[in-house]
Amino acid sequence: MLLNKNLKPSETYTFLSMYARYLYHEKTLRKKEIVKELNAFMEENYPRYNPVDWSARLEKYTSKAGKYPLCKCEGIWITENEVGAIEEIHDKVLERLAFTLLCLAKFRNFRNPDNHNWVNYGNGEIYSMACINTTAFEKDLKLNKLRELGLVEYAKKVSNLNIQVLYLCNESKHKLFISDFRKLGYEWKLYKGENYIRCANCAILAKRKNNNQRYCKDCSEKVRNERQKAMMRGRRYGLTDCTEKDVREISRLQNAGKPYLRGFQDLQLTN
Numbered sequence: 001m002l003l004n005k006n007l008k009p010s011e012t013y014t015f016l017s018m019y020a021r022y023l024y025h026e027k028t029l030r031k032k033e034i035v036k037e038l039n040a041f042m043e044e045n046y047p048r049y050n051p052v053d054w055s056a057r058l059e060k061y062t063s064k065a066g067k068y069p070l071c072k073c074e075g076i077w078i079t080e081n082e083v084g085a086i087e088e089i090h091d092k093v094l095e096r097l098a099f100t101l102l103c104l105a106k107f108r109n110f111r112n113p114d115n116h117n118w119v120n121y122g123n124g125e126i127y128s129m130a131c132i133n134t135t136a137f138e139k140d141l142k143l144n145k146l147r148e149l150g151l152v153e154y155a156k157k158v159s160n161l162n163i164q165v166l167y168l169c170n171e172s173k174h175k176l177f178i179s180d181f182r183k184l185g186y187e188w189k190l191y192k193g194e195n196y197i198r199c200a201n202c203a204i205l206a207k208r209k210n211n212n213q214r215y216c217k218d219c220s221e222k223v224r225n226e227r228q229k230a231m232m233r234g235r236r237y238g239l240t241d242c243t244e245k246d247v248r249e250i251s252r253l254q255n256a257g258k259p260y261l262r263g264f265q266d267l268q269l270t271n
């Protein structure tokens with residue numbers, strides 16, 4: 001992203017925050033110089049840029065630049081003790097919720113070493129990652145149950161969006177590595193032996209419906225459409241009995257930017 005100069009407007013904030021961190025950590029610039037650099041970037045990329053409107057925001061990114069490191073989180077380790085604590089809940093839905101909160105707390109600890117196992121996300125977001133479909137009322141009840149079990153604590157003030165995870169334990173043995181936060185609830189199900197596959201295209205977890213399933217629902221539709229298109233192309237070039245293998249070959253050649261029919265000796269294209 002830092003190298004890409006063609007930003008979408010919606011990416012500007014994220015970019016500025018990352019760029020400020022980059023200048024702080026990698027270029028070791030001081031606050032004043034960082035603001036200057038951000039200004040220069042805006043002037044160069046936004047013709048109607050007005051520094052007055054932006055000064056507070058640029059100051060904010062600059063003052064936060066030193067707080068978080070500029071590094072990508074490859075994933076987090078869940079330890080034996082943590083898995084044990086979650087398994088003791090003996091409730092499939094609550095276990096998924098607890099696992100999700102744990103992953104989120106660990107991610108936030110990674111970003112900010114002073115986080116102390118706090119999670120601060122909307123209920124909707126948490127439950128969606130936990131792959132739990134339920135009402136707003138039930139969402140609060142379930143979090144309360146984890147609290148009654150002594151697994152989480154709420155912030156004294158504000159709302160229950162601030163949750164501290166009490167079963168986080170980095171001191172025990174590494175048990176499983178989580179590098180994809182899209183379907184944390186399914187990650188837990190997979191760990192518990194349920195039948196899930198990682199999509200061969202986008203790597204998201206999906207429930208296995210049959211033995212030769214390779215893709216998630218979205219990707220399987222995409223792949224099917226592409227195959228159909230390739231099949232049509234094949235027919236256009238006279239391959240009436242276009243096989244799966246031919247289709248794969250056509251797609252492969254096309255993706256490589258080569259003429260489709262290179263592999264079909266009897267059907268060489270002349271133009």
Ligand SMILES: [Zn+2]
Binds near residue numbers: 202204215216217
């Ligand atoms: Zn997929």
